[in-house]
Amino acid sequence: MHLKYVKTLLPPQEALARVTCLAWAPNNSKFAVCTIDRVVLLYDEQGERRDKFSTKPIDPKYGKQSYAVKDMVFSPDSTKIAIGQSDNIIFVYRIGENWGDKKVICNKFVQTVRLANTQTNRSSTIYDTESLVVSLTSNVSGKGILSGHADGTVVRYFFDDEGSGESQGKLLVHPCPPYALAWGANSIIVGGCDKKIVAYGREGQVLQTFDYSRDRTEKEFMVAATSPTGQSVVFGSYDRLRVFNWAPRRGVWDEAKPKEIPYLYTITALAWKKDGSCLCAGTVCGGVEQFDCCLRKNIYRNKFEMTYVDLSQVIVKNLSTGTRAALKSHCGYEIEEVKIMGKDRYLVAHTSDTLLLGDLLTNKVSEVPWPGSGGNEKFFFENETVCMIFNAGELSLVEYANNEILGSVRTEFMNPHLISVRLNERKQRGAEDNKKLAYLIDIKTIAIVDLVGGRNLGTISHDSKIDWLELNETGRKLLFRDKKMRVRVKYKHPEENIPMDTPISCSGALQELLCDGLHFTY
Structure with missing residues (x-):
């Protein structure tokens, strides 16, 4: 310094x-x-x-x-x-x-x-x-x-x-x-x-x-x-x-x-x-x-100024807006190269033992345990509250401002349209935290996981290849589409806990579907 x-x-x-x-x-x-x-x-x-x-x-x-x-x-x-x-x-x-x-x-x-x-x-x-x-x-x-x-x-x-x-x-x-x-x-x-x-x-x-x-x-x-x-x-x-x-x-x-x-x-x-x-x-x-x-100091893509304050802290300044964000390893590890991804909104940096993720818009930063992986991870930032990371057949979820990995599952399907994460998007009675994940186990099977308790809520098997899925805001209903352009709503009855399957016919590309008062956009 x-x-x-x-x-x-x-x-x-x-x-x-x-x-x-x-x-x-x-x-x-x-x-x-x-x-x-x-x-x-x-x-x-x-x-x-x-x-x-x-x-x-x-x-x-x-x-x-x-x-x-x-x-x-x-x-x-x-x-x-x-x-x-x-x-x-x-x-x-x-x-x-x-x-x-x-x-x-x-x-x-x-x-x-x-x-x-x-x-x-x-x-x-x-x-x-x-x-x-x-x-x-x-x-x-x-x-x-x-x-x-x-x-x-x-x-x-x-x-x-x-x-x-x-x-x-x-x-x-x-x-x-x-x-x-x-x-x-x-x-x-x-x-x-x-x-x-x-x-x-x-x-x-x-x-x-x-x-x-x-x-x-x-x-x-x-x-x-x-x-x-x-x-x-x-x-x-x-x-x-x-x-x-x-x-x-x-x-x-x-x-x-x-x-x-x-x-x-x-x-x-x-x-x-x-x-x-x-x-x-x-x-x-x-x-x-x-x-x-x-x-x-260095300039990143002629848009950001990176100031390495010391080995474990970097200040990132947006040259056009003047806004600043601090990326800091609270474990004291040396920060390696910092990247800005996801339409110039998200920060990603590795240390020897951790991974740092930051949201420039909300100024939320996470540092999670992350042993050396060779830098082969793929990051997806479609969800504004959680970062999806794929590495060696494993999907890991990191919630911004949380220093623990939210959840990890095995899957080979890395398309974000085949994964849906809902984190406290709508309050529910009797539940402080409502965090759920839906993903594909294989091309015809969907798994739903409660990320708070770390337990599997169930699986849904289908007779055709699934090419899109989405949970609703409460995580109690699931909408998915198969290759034959058929759309189905799958959910649990709130009182009797009886599985119900409602088919919806659809021809051509699905643009917008109104389901039980909620909009799902594809």
């Missing part, structure tokens, strides 16, 4: 005017900057300043100079900002969805270092230590935190260890206060005033050390930031950003060429955009700089 300067969001001053913290909204539409004067500036995705608001002290009688803003973070829905202050309070501001919405305090927590619950408006202690907290960071999923303390101790705590089995509590002791603390996908990286960056394993053992103590141009490391995938880490010091990329095949961190910025001075804050495409840095002189982040 390389950094390329894009623009200056906030010009530096000719005096100390420290940028205390930066934050990107999860939906990538807002960027917040807090300056030394305790004012939060709000920028849009293009880096244009659109709004601002002033923070408040714990008690108005103490005055606006009585505190400093230490950190801030957006809520998951990007409509609120939580701000932690040195006067032992956290204010949660509702900033709204639109620019110019009124900014109001909706929660406040008077405390030291504790867990704040916005639903109950109460706080609780996570753990106690006897040393000042100098840094705090979370893992990629946000379900675990690391705290760095002035005595060099790094403590790990999980809200949910996600089955990792990793220990909690005191993890390691760094030689100096860990002011720059980052939690990558595969290790923990720490920097401080000794001009060294050390990578530690999951249980605190030293993996790598990068020693810059003999470099007279290097200063202490003040801040660090991890990319959204955890595959890259950036450390900020004086006039310099150092970039480290994880090499999964060798299991080590590789240092990229550092980004040298003369007269930038000490970097005091870093924030990575949630899609990984850009990094913002705040300085001790009040400046905020924006950098583009990527491994490489």
